[in-house]
Amino acid sequence: MDQTLINRIVEGALLASSQPLTLAQLKDLFPEDEPAPPGSIERALERLREGCQDRGVELVEVASGFRYQVTAEVHGWISRLWTERKTRYTRATLETLALIAYRQPITRGEIEQVRG
Template sequence: MTETQETGAPGPVGGQLKQIIEAALLAAGEPLSHAQLAALFTDDERPAGAEITRALEELGEDCAGRGVELKKVASGYRLQVRQSLQEWIGRLWNERPQRYSRAMLETLALIAYRQPITRGEIESVRGVSLRSSIIRTLQEREWIRVVGHRDVPGKPALFGTTREFLDYFDLQSLDELPTLAEIKDMDNIEPELDLEPVPPVDALDEADEGPEGASGEAAEPEAEHP
């Protein structure tokens, strides 16, 4: 540990620290952890951890009243457009924001609140079979993953949410999820999706299930895969 790190005094980067952090967050395009920010500097110039924290706090204060905000999420810190401005910023792209079905939102909510949970348990709660396209789309978004297998015959996969799920929904941990009583309408948990679009769920369903499964709840449940 250098003398600068021990004393917490500003390192050689001096007054540029906040600018460096701001530039790094803009260039990264994804959250950066405290450790990743510290790794930007050589041993001789690396500021104390407290200095990085202070620079982040000041950067957050600087963003007050601006169109972007500094947000702390599960993976670290990121600069992002304020949610209140998404309606206008979204017009920069010609493609319409992807809208997901109620079935997908219900599935994601069940996994988030009751994880780890199996496909069969999701079907039991919802009262209908769960289409493979829903699980696949959530996995492609990297919002859910297999976290284990239930110790019962067939060893069904257990699903849980990911760090990417927390990051996307501006959460630091699952403790920040709203209570189920606070969710009045499932549509309220769906922000505008500004990532690369994937085929709509209905299109995936028709490709996977055929005419028989495309009608909805009459589709036969598929077996769990170990």
């Protein structure tokens, strides 16, 4: 198996995975009858890391494996994709929270008694 194909397989797996992949998980991608040559997955990871030098993403090793992540210099722009909505509380929830805040400790029965 040539190194170019191994690079593509590792890159595709890292992009498709929703969580970091360990070296063992990457090695398990290859069948037992045709395993990746020793050190080829590590070389693929290093080449992918080098290929990200001038891009907006980087390949990093975290405690749980390897993953692609956005670089720090473009994070400010990319974070705008995930806008957080302001939490809206109902009137009943706000009344309950106010009772808890002003009359701690309070039981559920006492809350229901005050709210009627």
